[in-house]
Structures are given as structure tokens and as C-alpha cells.
Amino acid sequence: MKLAFSTLGVPGMPMSDVAALAVATGFQGVELRAHPEEPVHPGIGAKERAEVVATFAAAGVEILTVAGYTKVAAPGDDAPVLEEIRGLLELARDLGAPFVRVFPGADAPAAEATAAEATAAETTASEGTSSEAATTEGMRGEGERPGGAAGASTTAAATTAAATTAAATTAGGPTAHTPFAGGLAATHPAPGAPADGQDAGSAPSADLPAADPQDGDARAARRLGAVAEIAADHGVRILLETHDSHRTGLDAARVVGAVGHRSVGALWDVMHTWLGGESPITSYGLLAPYLGYVQFKDIASANDTTPLALGAGALPLGECLSLLGPNDWVCWEYEKRWYPQAAELPGLLAAGREHLDRLASA
Structure with a gap:
């Protein structure tokens, strides 16, 4: 297991301090939040x-990911979405980062989300932290809220996984590429799901409206397919995070499988699949053929997503970790930027690493 942390947990921290923090706490890599209010972004x-x-x-620390905010399934024109992705890919290439993170965001127009983020950044710069709560809501938009839109249930995932995989394989995606069978699945075959498709570590699905999956899937697959070869030329993989409108492994696998290109994969955020009612073994089984790496975090419950120290909350981290191998990346995404009242991440990192080490050796 290789460990990284996201700079979402240390908002605005200079890169020299981020690198020093990683070294001091035993983390091998960092996920860089690529937003205009941060030191590193496409601009x-x-x-x-x-x-x-x-x-x-x-410092001997790897840059794992350029974590962008592009919403690839959002309604609207393709051109601005593709332009954003190209900018993120160029940044990742220049930094030597193997991954770019994108969101689905089928329930938020791309232009509207971009405008909200830009407005929030300007508000932060002009008003300072006194207006943190309002700024946070404006910047995050629908795609960044921890609650997001609920995905399909775990039962649906268990019963339709085979059909989804077959459809993705035969469709070939918008660019008719050969489906990618690499990622973690190359070394860790996906285990079968429990008979009832659920386990004790799963939370109930959040009672929130979902976006139309067909429309969002088609937009996302078309756009990701359009930039897949550019990503390949840059030596970068685009990872669709399990998030907002596509929060479960089933949701993300539908899109990535339809693209069918090795430069387009998935990022497993274990909180969102859990909130979507999917068990870890089901999420892993669906995502393993496409998986780039995994984001860990911990929260108290489905109703309180304030970030906690690893091991202090309800997420089934041990079960998730048991599915991964010694060379797989795990990134701690501590959402301090959205929860200013949460404890400071630097003081939690060393203990968090030790907790993951214990889980890995159990």
C-alpha cells in the first residue's frame, strides 16, 4: 500500500510545506487540488x-493526481468541458502526475458550475475567511456537496453488473476502443459479491433525487472518449470519481466501460459508494477493471459527513483496504476546505498512516 493525502485537507498551503509535511508523516504522495484558490492549477x-x-x-514525494473539478456529465456544450480537461491533462503532463480527477456532475450545468467556482474564488480573495460558509457553498456547487445525488442501490449493482459489463464491452464507446482490462484487476481479480448484495458495513442509500442516468452517461462517455487519445499521448489517465450523480461503482463503471479506453478509468471514493448503499466488495468488483486508486476518509454517519480522523468514524475502511494490494495507492481526502470547524489535518496524518498500516497488516 502506497499512501497519499489530498491538499483539500490543507487549503492554500505552499507546495514546499506540503512536500515537507508528506515526508514528516510518512506519506509517499500527494493529490493536488487544482483550483484557482490553490498554488497549483491550470492557470x-x-x-x-x-x-x-x-x-x-x-523531497522524494510523488505527485499522484491533478484533482480537477470538470463535470463531464453536466448538461451543456461539449467544448468548454473538453477545454477544461485538456488544460488539466497538460498540467498533469508537466508535473509528471499519472492521473487527472474529474467529476460526473450530471445534475449541474457545466457552465453554471464553472461560474459558481470562479465567483467563489473571487469572493474568497476579496472578503477573506469571514464569509467562509457562503463561499464554500458557492464553490462546491452540486458536484462537491458530500451528500450529492444518490446512486443506484447495492442490490441493483449486484443484479445488473454482468449486464453492464457486457454492454460496455460490446458497445466499444464513442471511439470504439478495445475495452481496458488493466488497473488493479490485473493483479487483484475482483471477488464475487455477497448473495444479498449488501454487508454490515454498508449505509442505506441517501433519500435524494438522482439525475437521468442515460443522458448523463452519454454525455460523459462522449466527452471522455473525445480526450482519451490526448490523455494517452500525455501519459496520463483520466479518472472519473464516484461522486454526486454517479456515486456508486455501478454508476461509474457504466460510463468508463462504455468509453473502453485504457486512458480513462475510475477513482473509488469509498464514502460516496457507501452513502450510495453499495458494499465495498460490490464497489470493488465493479470498479476493479478500471481502477486508478482509492480515496479514503472517515465520517460519523450518513447524516454527518464532517471529516474525522481515520478510524474514528463509520466507514468500513478495513474491509475496503482488504481488497487492495501492497502496490496500490490509497489517498486520504480530508475535506477541511468544506468543513473549517474540523480538526487540522497535519496533526492527524501520522496517526492516520499508522491506523492504515494496522488495518493492512490485520
């Missing part, structure tokens, strides 16, 4: 990019 120039690379190389 920085060649000089700044080279400085970031040098900073992390000197």
Missing part, C-alpha cells in the same frame, strides 16, 4: 510548474 505558467516538480522531486 500557472511553465516556470511555476517547473518549481513544483523540483520541490516534490527534492
